[in-house]
Amino acid sequence: MKYSRQRELIYKAVVDNPIHPTAEMVYNILKKENPQLSLGTVYRNLQQLSERGELIRLSFPDKPDRYDGHTGRHYHGLCSRCGEVTDIFVDYFEDIDKIVERETGLKVASHNALFSIICPRCADSLA
Amino acid sequence: MKYSRQRELIYKAVVDNPIHPTAEMVYNILKKENPQLSLGTVYRNLQQLSERGELIRLSFPDKPDRYDGHTGRHYHGLCSRCGEVTDIFVDYFEDIDKIVERETGLKVASHNALFSIICPRCADSLA
DNA sequence: CCAGTAATAGTAACGATTACTACTTCTAAA
């Protein structure tokens, strides 16, 4: 894989923006300073980086995919009001992989979890 | 919501097929006996049923959405070899919602989990 | 500094899904 300035920018845009941006968001963030950037380049690099495990790609029904720069095992929260995606850093629940293995007989490599939450901003606006 | 024969068929196709079919799969299953069925009708009803909580809609990167007729809390396994989706029925891990609430301060309603597994068929073919 | 390979910009194409429209089917009340 050859170095490219664009890939560097795209990667940093995801890592530096904890909002879990979509491809379009990355494009909009970067095009201000890099007006020649192509949306296809953003998509291509996000895909490559995800394949290589340098980014994580998240899918939700009826919404564009989002990308996460944290590659360590962690969970996510999805605000059921505003749709915001947040990282949830708690210790990985090792046990539950073993429980599932024991109870189902399947070989379990890992799991990921999505918590349905109310984010602080939405919680406030409700109060 | 008014009764329709098509909706009934679509709902049953999902509930009766534990493969977590895609919209296209549902269409193909049903069109044999119901050649007049329209793909748009399948999509529209799957969406309505998901919105009403009678089906669950699952999204994965780069794959069409899948639908699950089990609406009770449960988990899913995704075979990392063949991509097959399976239900995983183990007791809901109530504790982890509380742990996340305690550690993050967020209001947690529930979670779902996706286990990365090797399905029995793939495990066999490797042996 | 140059050759060769990989990456890009720009645009076209694609697949999954939703929207639209004229026609059909439920259903509730007369």
Place this chain on the structure above:
DNA sequence: TTTAGAAGTAGTAATCGTTACTATTACTGG
């Protein structure tokens, strides 16, 4: 039961997110 009106359907067009293509540009090893 008939019938009016609302909701649903079939068939097709349109949309959106994403990937593919192509001519040009930018890395990098020798």
